[in-house]
Amino acid sequence: MTREELEKLAETEHESQKAFPHSIHVCVAAGCVSSQSDKVRAAFDKEVAERGLKEKCKVRGVGCMGLCMAGPLVAVDGNTTMYQQVTVPDVGEVLDQLGKTPVKRLVCDSTTPFFARQKRIVLENSGLIDSEKIEEYIAALGYKALMEALTSMRPEEVIKEVTISGLRGRGGGGYPTGLKWSTVAKAHNGKQKYVICNADEGDPGAFMDRSVLESDPHRVIEGMAIAGYAVGAPKGYIYVRAEYPLAVKRLQTAIRQAERHGLLGNNILGTPFNFSIDIRLGAGAFVCGEETALIASVEGKRGQPRPRPPFPAEVGLWGGPTLINNVETFSSIAPIIRNGGAWYAGIGTAESKGTKVFALAGRVQNTGLIEVPMGISLREIIFDIGGGIPDGKKFKAVQTGGPSGGCIPEQFLDMPVDYESLAKVGSIMGSGGMIVMDETSCMVDVAKYFMEFCMTESCGKCVPCRVGTVQMHGLLEKITNGTANNSDLAMLEDLCDMVRNTSLCGLGMTAPNPVLSTLRYFKDEYIAHINDKCCPAGVCKIGKENLSHA
Amino acid sequence: MKISKLPLPSQDKRWKIIDARMRKYGYQSDALIEVLHVVQESFGYLDETSMKFTAAALHLPLSKVYGVATFYSFFNLKPQGEHTCVICTGTACYIKGAPLILEAVQKAAGGVKVGNTTPDGKVSVVTARCFGSCGLAPAIVLDGEVKAKADPAETAEIIKTWMTK
Numbered sequence: 001m002t003r004e005e006l007e008k009l010a011e012t013e014h015e016s017q018k019a020f021p022h023s024i025h026v027c028v029a030a031g032c033v034s035s036q037s038d039k040v041r042a043a044f045d046k047e048v049a050e051r052g053l054k055e056k057c058k059v060r061g062v063g064c065m066g067l068c069m070a071g072p073l074v075a076v077d078g079n080t081t082m083y084q085q086v087t088v089p090d091v092g093e094v095l096d097q098l099g100k101t102p103v104k105r106l107v108c109d110s111t112t113p114f115f116a117r118q119k120r121i122v123l124e125n126s127g128l129i130d131s132e133k134i135e136e137y138i139a140a141l142g143y144k145a146l147m148e149a150l151t152s153m154r155p156e157e158v159i160k161e162v163t164i165s166g167l168r169g170r171g172g173g174g175y176p177t178g179l180k181w182s183t184v185a186k187a188h189n190g191k192q193k194y195v196i197c198n199a200d201e202g203d204p205g206a207f208m209d210r211s212v213l214e215s216d217p218h219r220v221i222e223g224m225a226i227a228g229y230a231v232g233a234p235k236g237y238i239y240v241r242a243e244y245p246l247a248v249k250r251l252q253t254a255i256r257q258a259e260r261h262g263l264l265g266n267n268i269l270g271t272p273f274n275f276s277i278d279i280r281l282g283a284g285a286f287v288c289g290e291e292t293a294l295i296a297s298v299e300g301k302r303g304q305p306r307p308r309p310p311f312p313a314e315v316g317l318w319g320g321p322t323l324i325n326n327v328e329t330f331s332s333i334a335p336i337i338r339n340g341g342a343w344y345a346g347i348g349t350a351e352s353k354g355t356k357v358f359a360l361a362g363r364v365q366n367t368g369l370i371e372v373p374m375g376i377s378l379r380e381i382i383f384d385i386g387g388g389i390p391d392g393k394k395f396k397a398v399q400t401g402g403p404s405g406g407c408i409p410e411q412f413l414d415m416p417v418d419y420e421s422l423a424k425v426g427s428i429m430g431s432g433g434m435i436v437m438d439e440t441s442c443m444v445d446v447a448k449y450f451m452e453f454c455m456t457e458s459c460g461k462c463v464p465c466r467v468g469t470v471q472m473h474g475l476l477e478k479i480t481n482g483t484a485n486n487s488d489l490a491m492l493e494d495l496c497d498m499v500r501n502t503s504l505c506g507l508g509m510t511a512p513n514p515v516l517s518t519l520r521y522f523k524d525e526y527i528a529h530i531n532d533k534c535c536p537a538g539v540c541k542i543g544k545e546n547l548s549h550a
Numbered sequence: 551m552k553i554s555k556l557p558l559p560s561q562d563k564r565w566k567i568i569d570a571r572m573r574k575y576g577y578q579s580d581a582l583i584e585v586l587h588v589v590q591e592s593f594g595y596l597d598e599t600s601m602k603f604t605a606a607a608l609h610l611p612l613s614k615v616y617g618v619a620t621f622y623s624f625f626n627l628k629p630q631g632e633h634t635c636v637i638c639t640g641t642a643c644y645i646k647g648a649p650l651i652l653e654a655v656q657k658a659a660g661g662v663k664v665g666n667t668t669p670d671g672k673v674s675v676v677t678a679r680c681f682g683s684c685g686l687a688p689a690i691v692l693d694g695e696v697k698a699k700a701d702p703a704e705t706a707e708i709i710k711t712w713m714t715k
Contacts, residue, residue, distance in 0.1 A: 069686065
């Protein structure tokens with residue numbers, strides 16, 4: 001494919017879309033599919049055909065529109081009207097009202113802060129294009145950035161734009177992406193280089209990457225290809241969880257389409273650049289989110305990390321220099337190349353640029369997927385976008401960063417969301433899971449929950465993590481069943497310090513975070529369990545005959 | 551590309567699918583995880599026969615194959631029941647009452663432990679770390695179908711009908 005052909009394809013697609021006076025977009029991302037949106041889409045297809053509207057109304061299965069709790073979501077005529085909780089019997093009525101007054105009882109107000117306060121860059125196509133059609137992606141400026149990069153930029157210029165953009169790793173670490181790229185670009189050890197996309201979204205409570213892969217898979221592919229060009233790697237792998245079958249299927253389709261259009265493979269877009277992508281399936285191991293463990297897993301081995309240095313950027317997959325970024329990072333690349341790094345750097349705060357996608361869940365009114373500019377406050381996210389706490393309950397804490405993160409109490413709600421501020425209060429940005437908790441959650445129980453997670457997911461390679469997490473879990477168990485004393489609490493604090501400082505990889509190093517942050521802000525709850533033998537939230541069953549495992 | 555000279559373990563057609571996938575990867579040992587996925591898709595779980603066959607075909611020691619099969623929680627080494635109920639225990643689901651659902655399901659299935667199958671082979675009860683349906687918590691998967699905003703009593707009823715069918 002050449003530049004002319006790419007532009008022609010985009011134009012043809014535009015023309016064919018314009019020929020339809022009406023459009024119906026049904027969300028077919030995982031959230032809405034679990035609310036039966038696939039059946040709703042089939043019903044629209046059937047009804048449109050039966051009414052002879054096939055030339056007039058385009059029915060499209062599109063990616064995530066964000067408000068998962070109100071699914072299945074249906075948008076009519078380019079998002080002028082949005083419907084929620086649409087069921088198969090509603091289909092006829094929606095079609096009756098095409099171009100007339102909308103069906104009132106189904107309307108979902110898309111002017112509410114949930115939609116209005118978002119800024120969509122990574123999710124710009126989500127909910128607008130059919131994720132299984134490459135033509136629609138191309139018509140939405142898809143692969144234009146790859147074309148620009150390959151035909152009018154040198155690899156170092158691509159890296160420079162990414163550096164200027166200030167983009168930082170969206171997997172949670174926050175390492176500057178441009179710096180990582182230039183390290184891999186400069187690394188030469190005689191072995192082939194690789195690009196790996198980390199789509200092993202293991203954090204419980206996070207579903208951003210899943211949504212991007214299901215809603216706009218070509219965006220990830222384009223970002224990876226640009227990265228491959230910039231660092232000089234001819235081969236890429238996407239390491240994706242087997243628990244996301246729909247994402248895997250759409251990725252496979254997208255890779256096949258890109259190959260057929262000459263956007264992957266040899267001599268991409270008529271240039272000498274070659275790049276191919278393979279999918280590797282994860283198999284349920286949280287530790288595989290760690291770079292070196294992920295590499296071991298791609299090589300078909302047990303996912304156990306190894307000491308760094310050497311960093312994967314120098315010695316990675318099969319010994320070659322390897323660039324590893326996560327889904328959201330790669331998804332931000334195409335817009336950065338298209339609009340320039342300076343444009344991206346104009347969004348966000350001084351140290352944290354651009355936007356971040358969050359998965360808002362837990363005890364909050366509007367659960368779903370949101371993309372917001374960095375620097376927005378937690379209060380805006382939870383109370384404006386999220387609509388506050390349901391059932392008249394009181395906000396207690398918001399958990400960010402999954403098992404490696406912490407719980408943030410009410411006094412910090414006005415703090416801006418960026419890498420540094422979150423770290424300062426003992427949590428992390430993480431990959432974007434944001435779980436809201438109200439007064440019915442016991443913070444000691446939450447800490448125990450995360451410790452149980454880390455204990456089970458510890459790969460067993462290093463002692464501090466393998467043994468330390470078990471001991472900490474045992475102590476938390478004792479506290480929650482009311483058999484602990486004050487020396488147990490002191491030991492728990494000691495262990496946090498030890499495990500944090502001596503573990504081999506990020507899993508162990510961050511495992512104490514949920515305990516440390518709850519101890520910092522909710523110590524009274526720990527004390528209540530230990531001294532008063534009561535659980536203030538009424539979650540823990542104190543007095544029952546639960547024996548400790550410690 | 552190397553051609554498998556290994557005889558397939560039996561006449562079962564599913565071995566041909568597995569062999570075809572191995573051939574696609576050129577019988578490279580790094581395709582181990584991919585191959586185990588296909589075996590599990592075909593047979594529902596990994597047994598000694600299939601692990602031995604995989605080891606031989608990919609030129610790996612059986613210990614390596616067993617190591618990988620037991621390291622990753624996605625692989626089952628025991629046959630699954632006729633029906634499977636997966637309860638998500640991710641953070642969002644946990645906060646919204648997944649433990650209550652698990653309790654109800656286990657009770658309905660005669661006190662079966664997590665990760666096990668009822669003695670009559672009817673129902674397997676499994677927990678998952680998170681399947682990314684957090685916006686619809688608590689979520690469960692009943693025989694491959696995601697059920698959003700699950701309710702303990704309702705779920706228990708479904709398990710009971712599975713048990714008596």
